[in-house]
Amino acid sequence: MTAQPPLLDLNADLGEGFGDWSMGDDEAMLDVVTTANVACGGHAGDPRTMRAAVRACRARGVALTAHVAYPDLQGFGRRFLDISPADLTDQVIVQVGALQAMARAEGTTVRGIKPHGALYSAIASHEGQAGAVVRALVELGGELPLVAAPGALVWQFAQEAGIEVVLEGFADRVYLADGTLTPRSRPGAVLTDPEAVAAQALSIAAERGARTAEGRWVELPVRTLCLHGDTPGAVALAHAVRSRLEAAGVRFEAAL
Template sequence: MDATPTATTVDVNADLGESLGTWRLGDDEAMVGLVTSANVACGFHAGDPLTLRRTVRAAAAAGVTVGAQVAYRDLVGFGRRFIDVAPDELTADVLYQLGALEAICRAEGTAVRYVKPHGALYNAVVHHESQAAAVVAAVVAYDSSLPVLGLPGSTFLAAAADAGLRCVTEGFADRGYAADGRLVPRSEPGAVVTDPAVVAERAARMILDGRVVSVDGVEIHVSVGSLCVHGDTPGAVAIARAVRDALSARGVGVAPFA
């Protein structure tokens, strides 16, 4: 399982391709110049086909690795509502999303290189065994060489490792942590960190020390194989730039894990 790197490089990822029709979210064009991996929406929680194609094209032109950000079928809720979907249906949903994004990637001269669950699905598979197994089953059926991104200590990564998948642990520079190492729900205070300077310092410490302070003041260990800066966080471009500058100032380079 990929954890905190011992070399002076780290992957920086962001959720992109989340605009829908006339509704615009984030600045994908700017973000692809600041990250090394793009978690591209697959149309279930966000992203229409033209948006996805434009995002993949920009990522490919910038040399950024494309990953599939798979989600519950929940456009209205932006994939941030838990859905008690049957495992076989969830496996099929993930396969459907992988196939859709792969077609767009192929048209733009690139490919899906990894898989990351989104939003409520990401949080559910931290502990939900049947849904974690369903997502893993989809990746194994589609391409067992694809790495998966997930929260350290999650049921999802444990199931993925048991299935022989490469597992990459993820840290969140712009999200609040609970004392147990899980992410604070977005409905609660401290869930999102928006000050670029604060996020940058958190990112540097997570990479160099493997530590972060939870919302209730507890210092916890974090294992970071890839660092996430959300594309929909207010001021996302400034945040990503500050993170890159902070890492560079400390001699940490960036490179995709996939």
């Protein structure tokens, strides 16, 4: 029997604007991805920006997830905030609820949540905050899947709570030997060369892993692959990834 080609979801963080300010070209990214993680008021995203992103996703048939974050507009959600678990649970519920309301107004639905930036990193190992995010999902009804990194503590907590987890890899981030992402504060943490990004994407899709900066192999059994919409040259990088994966026979479908 001939093996089926890999099936992959391509996701991007979109709607990362506020008023007239925007981090990227959402319309162009929606030509490439199958899932959009839309900012919902934590690190970015006001009502007008959310509605525009939701409307564009619905028009393109792109799946919609809530890109929840620390309440940190000034720091774009990339600073760790040592807030209480109860406050974090409430933040996740409010942010998801806002996007759900906007999605309902536009005739579509939110299919899951993906934490952003420092929160995404923190819940890989921070027990209190990982538990707080899972608690929010349970209190929201337990039906929204969570996008998380392989091996993250929040993955374990979510499984124990009966929450579906979609594992995620990154085409444009350099991995450490333990499978976590190199902090953005370090030089070379973000890949910006189209060839390098496309090559890592294909490695993750076809071989289920990637090489670290030191050449070590990291297993990445993921179902969705992130293409950052705010990376310099993001649209060109996204097209390079999609083209390379299509040429290798990878099939694309939303994971949620």
